[in-house]
Amino acid sequence: MATPEPTLWLHSPPGGPPPIPLPPAGRTLVLGRGPLTRVTDRKCSRNQVEVCLDPTSEVVMVTQRGVNPSTAGSTRLSPGSQAQLAVGETLLLVNGQHPLTLLRTSEPPQPSPPQGAPSEPRKKRPRGPEGWQKLGSLLVFTAPGVRAQEKVAAFDLDGTLITTRSGKVFPTSPEDWRILFPGIPKRLQELEADGYKLLIFTNQMGIGRGRLQPQVFQSKMESVLETLGAPFQVLVATGSGIYRKPATGMWDHACEQANEGVPVSLADSFYVGDAAGRPANWAPGRKKDFSCGDRLFALNLGLRFSTPEEFFLNWTPSRFTLPDFDPRSLSPTGPLCLPPAGPLVGPGPEIIVAVGFPAAGKSTFLQEHLVAAGYVYANRDTLGSWQKCVAVCAEALKAGGRAVVDNTNPDPASRARYISCAKEAGVPCRCFHFTASLDLARHNNRFREMTGSPHPAVSDMVMFSYRKQFVAPSLAEGFSQILEIPFRPRFSNPRHEALYRQFSEG
Ligand SMILES: Nc1ncnc2c1ncn2[C@@H]1O[C@H](COP(=O)(O)OP(=O)(O)OP(=O)(O)O)[C@@H](O)[C@H]1O
Known part of the structure; x- marks a missing residue:
């Protein structure tokens, strides 16, 4: 028997509606409050978004029609605006809620049991694999005992949870590390007990450049986690693309692909990192931060941010500066050329x-x-x-x-x-x-x-x-x-x- 053609489906987490198939390319699917999505939230319009697979580019476009914001992947929409939704990404119908994840399968994904169904226990989207996974230039480690949560306590690794034992900037060997502050393991264990999912986001370009063996890093990471004594999911950017902080690809992956379909609340989550843009002598004798990457990662996401000293030692917030170049402030208006009269296109051969x-x-x-x-x-x-x-x-x-x-x-x-x-x-x-x-x-x-x-x-x-x-x-x-x-x-x-x-x- 021939295998059926793969189809695109919008799949909701357990308790939600059965998977919703996308219509053929060029036809629009209207989603909003109603029986198809089982959304009853009055903030969600009956015609909240239109979803359409473009016949030529094969891209799924989402257009917001309702008043309150929808989110396609990492793009927050506004009335009339559009964004692409890639396979594996999640559409949040309204106000960060009611997730629908775009999947491509030849069979309909297994429907989730109805909410409160008495006969079956509530199932979450299948848990990702424990241990290490390699996804292109992203490495993900999921320790046994990691659970999906709505609130996330996220940390950078080097200079935040650990430092070198030797006192050098870069470790001299895989064993050259120690926990940065003695109180860290206890604090992390408390956060876990308090319902936070514990995440580490670390840039390790050395792996992509061939200077650090992935196995060496992985075994060091596992020793660190053992000493911290709390279940972590660790995301490692080994190259320079979308995953490298301050770009937000690692966060998007953690929330959209590795949290069993449970939406993460930004407002209840936070991130701690030492690359915070602090000037020299931010505390007596302290060097200037080597970068502002961690603070910018949090800023890009709209997450609360603290330095390790502020978070673990309760120090008062220190001074910092953001980079001079700020992509948020580039103006799209103004003349195309100077002088404005140009002309851009000349009158004859040239x-x-x-x-x-x-x-x-x-x-x-x-x-x-x-x-x-x-x-x-x-x-x-x-x-x-x-x-x-x-x-x-x-x-x-x-x-x-x-x-x-x-x-x-x-x-x-x-x-x-x-x-x-x-x-x-x-x-x-x-x-x-x-x-x-x-x-x-x-x-x-x-x-x-x-x-x-x-x-x-x-x-x-x-x-x-x-x-x-x-x-x-x-x-x-x-x-x-x-x-x-x-x-x-x-x-x-x-x-x-x-x-x-x-x-x-x-
Ligand atoms: N006006 C613009 N607005 C937003 N993004 C732009 C604009 N112009 C270029 N870009 C983006 O910036 C990047 C570099 O642009 P482009 O390739 O045109 O630069 P270039 O000067 O021709 O580079 P090279 O010399 O390396 O070939 C591309 O990703 C492009 O999409």
């Missing part, structure tokens, strides 16, 4: 040379404004060399067209090749200078990586080398005009905007 950091937004802008207007596109990453870029430009001019060169072109030497090419053809050469700062470009680079772009991530070394080589373009080089292009954030997808507006670097 070459336009881009200048700007990697990930400054050059390709996005040039594709939208110039390539769409008929400019031939030359890019070293795709063509392989600057000589080929020059050849593509010369060819375009020969055919009476115009060309745009999308490279970083940091110095006069890299730009001169195109200026001479234009001169030889007797046409002007203009420069578009993308003025995004180093911090903004690094943020875009992280964003590009987190949104699964095929563009390879750019290393910090490449970013710094651009900064070192950079010489501001000038008319004296032979340009007929230099336009500045300020970065204006724009999004077609609210989910991307929510991700973009989060701090991505500690």
